[in-house]
Amino acid sequence: MLLENFPVVALLGPRQVGKTTLALEIAKDRDSVYLDLESNQDLAKLSDPSLYFEDQKDKLVILDEIQRIPELFRELRGIVDNNIRQGRPSGHFLILGSASIDLLKQSSESLAGRIAYLELDPLDILEIDNTKSSVDSLWVKGGFPVSYLLSEQSMVWRENFIRTYLERDIPQLGPRIPAETLRRFWTMLANLQGSKLNVSNIASSLGVDGKTVNKYLDLMVDLLLVRRLPSYQLNINKRLVKSPKIYVRDSGLVHNLLSISDKEQLLGHPIVGMSWEGFIIENILRVTTNKANAYFYSTASGTEMDLVLEMPNSEIWAIEVKRSSAPKLNKRFRQATKDIQSHRNFIVYSGNDEYRVESDTTVLTLRAFAEKLQEYIKSI
Numbered sequence: 432m433l434l435e436n437f438p439v440v441a442l443l444g445p446r447q448v449g450k451t452t453l454a455l456e457i458a459k460d461r462d463s464v465y466l467d468l469e470s471n472q473d474l475a476k477l478s479d480p481s482l483y484f485e486d487q488k489d490k491l492v493i494l495d496e497i498q499r500i501p502e503l504f505r506e507l508r509g510i511v512d513n514n515i516r517q518g519r520p521s522g523h524f525l526i527l528g529s530a531s532i533d534l535l536k537q538s539s540e541s542l543a544g545r546i547a548y549l550e551l552d553p554l555d556i557l558e559i560d561n562t563k564s565s566v567d568s569l570w571v572k573g574g575f576p577v578s579y580l581l582s583e584q585s586m587v588w589r590e591n592f593i594r595t596y597l598e599r600d601i602p603q604l605g606p607r608i609p610a611e612t613l614r615r616f617w618t619m620l621a622n623l624q625g626s627k628l629n630v631s632n633i634a635s636s637l638g639v640d641g642k643t644v645n646k647y648l649d650l651m652v653d654l655l656l657v658r659r660l661p662s663y664q665l666n667i668n669k670r671l672v673k674s675p676k677i678y679v680r681d682s683g684l685v686h687n688l689l690s691i692s693d694k695e696q697l698l699g700h701p702i703v704g705m706s707w708e709g710f711i712i713e714n715i716l717r718v719t720t721n722k723a724n725a726y727f728y729s730t731a732s733g734t735e736m737d738l739v740l741e742m743p744n745s746e747i748w749a750i751e752v753k754r755s756s757a758p759k760l761n762k763r764f765r766q767a768t769k770d771i772q773s774h775r776n777f778i779v780y781s782g783n784d785e786y787r788v789e790s791d792t793t794v795l796t797l798r799a800f801a802e803k804l805q806e807y808i809k810s811i
Contacts, residue, residue: 433547433549434457434491434521434522434525435521435522436521436547437521437522437545437546437547438511438514438515438520438521438522438523438524438545438546439507439511439523439524439525439526439542439545439546439547440524440525440526440546440547440548440549441497441526441527441528441546441547441548441549442454442525442526442527442528442549442551443527443528443529443530443531443548443549443550443551443655444529444550444551444552444553444655445529445553445575445654445655445656445681446529446592446595446596446600447575447576447577447592448551448552448553448575448576449551449576450495450527450529450551451495451527453551454493454495454525454527455493457491457525458491458493461490461491461522462489462490462491463490463491463492463493464487464490464491464492464493465493465495466492466493466494466495467495467496468494468495468496468497468499468500469495469496469499474500477500477503480503480506481506481509481510484506484507484510485510488510488514491522491523491524491525492523492524492525493524493525493526493527494524494525494526494527495527496527496528496529497526497527497528498528498529498530499603504541504542505541507524507542508541508542508545510523511523511524511542511545512545529600529654529655530653530654530655531652531653531654531655550655550720550721552574552717553573553574553575553576553681553717554569554574554575554576554579555574555714555717555718555801556569556714556718556797556798556801557718557798557801557802557805559579561798566797566798567694569682569710570682570694570706570707570710571682571683571686571693571694571697572585572589572683572686573589573681573682573683573684573685573686574681574682574683574713574717575588575589575592575681575683578592578683579683585683586686586687586692589683589684589686589687590687592684593614593617593684593687593688594610596654596656597610597613597614597617598610600654601613601650601654608647608650612637613647615637616633616637616644616647616651617651617656617679617688618688618689619633619636619637620651620657620677620679621679621684621685621688621689621702622689622702623677624677624678624679624685624702624705624706624708624709625676625677625678625705625708625709626676626677626705627672627674627675627676627677627729628648628659628674628675628676628677629674630644630645648677655680656679656680656681656684657677657678657679657680658677658678658680658713658716659675659676659677660675660676660677660678660712660725660726660727660738661675661726661727662674662675662676662726662727662728662729663726663727663728663736663739663771665770665771667770669730669731669732669734669770670730670731670732671728671729671730671731672729672730672731676727678709678712678713679709680709680713681713682706682709682710682713685702685706685709686706689702703754704754707752707754707781708737708752708754711752711779711797712725712737712738712752714797714801715738715740715750715779715797715800715801715804718801718804718805718808719740719804719808720808722742722743722808723740723741723742723743723748723808724740724741725738725739725740725741726738726739726741727739728749728767728770728771730770733763734763734766734767734770735763735767736749736750736751736764736767736768736771737750737751737752738750738751738752739771739773740804742807742808742811743808743811744811746774746775747771747772747773747774747775748773748774748775748776748777748804749767749768749771749773749775749776749777750776750777750778750779750800751764751776751777751778751779752778752779752780753778753779753780753781754780754781755780755781755782756780756781756782757782758778758780758782758788758794759788760778760788760789760792764776768791768792775791775793776791776792776793777792777793777794777795777800778792778793778794778795779795779796779797779800780794780795780796781796782794782796783796785799
């Protein structure tokens with residue numbers, strides 16, 4: 432466990448993903464104190480952080496929503512170093528944040544070597560029942576636990592989740608962006624799910640400049656709500672697409688932003704294919720637990736691969752996503768695997784069976800692929 436080896440552990444993930452629940456479970460097994468940095472009562476206790484932390488020096492201090500007060504990182508270093516000098520090198524602070532590792536690292540550079548990061552994702556395919564109805568429910572409602580578990584009120588919950596981010600959370604983090612403008616931007620990204628980023632087109636539609644679009648996008652990425660999937664770049668004699676692909680990370684939020692209420696409506700919507708692709712890719716990347724580098728591959732001539740995984744041992748996996756019960760290989764797939772010199776090739780599809788279409792290419796379900804990937808990552 433990371434708390435046994437580091438003075439500070441940062442548990443990161445979007446709101447409502449279960450960070451607080453997990454932290455309070457951890458707290459049951461040790462002497463601890465919990466502070467919610469969105470509570471005025473708890474904030475008052477930190478009017479003199481050094482004094483408060485000194486009084487709690489023998490406890491695990493849990494600080495929830497740490498991005499609200501990034502200046503606390505400066506205080507933590509002194510406390511941690513003093514504890515280390517006194518022979519207590521680990522398990523002092525568990526900090527929870529609704530922002531990305533990159534964003535928090537800007538504020539926590541002083542804790543280099545003293546802090547470990549762990550990202551908590553929404554539910555993935557390996558955390559639900561292995562039935563078609565469960566997979567469909569995860570796709571339609573998304574992976575936030577409350578949304579997934581609710582039946583009639585799931586869409587209402589997701590709408591409140593979106594409004595909370597737009598009207599409360601984002602303004603608290605500093606950017607002064609009108610909620611309606613940011614909702615239009617978020618909805619635009621949902622409509623462009625899986626598309627290559629074209630900043631000028633988005634800027635024109637929003638009536639802003641390119642720098643503003645990039646600022647909005649950086650914010651959504653930092654809040655772990657949007658994924659920017661980079662292009663796989665190779666030294667080959669071909670014109671490669673360099674713009675990243677953009678995905679709203681949770682499929683349930685995609686559907687809410689586009690007013691899609693259920694599977695039947697989704698199946699008749701133009702976004703269905705890209706929604707499925709984003710759902711598959713996001714679940715795969717949750718299973719990798721950030722231990723593989725992820726890309727897509729695309730050339731100007733149209734050769735593409737939906738997902739390229741660069742494993743820690745440098746092995747390359749090529750993954751194509753198909754919403755079809757009988758997927759077939761095509762020339763673009765074969766050319767892409769040749770270009771990237773992949774070691775293993777997969778087609779993740781919506782059918783039920785697993786089989787090989789060629790000696791080096793396996794067709795399988797998302798769950799079967801996730802299990803195979805999880806086993807492989809554990810073995811290296």
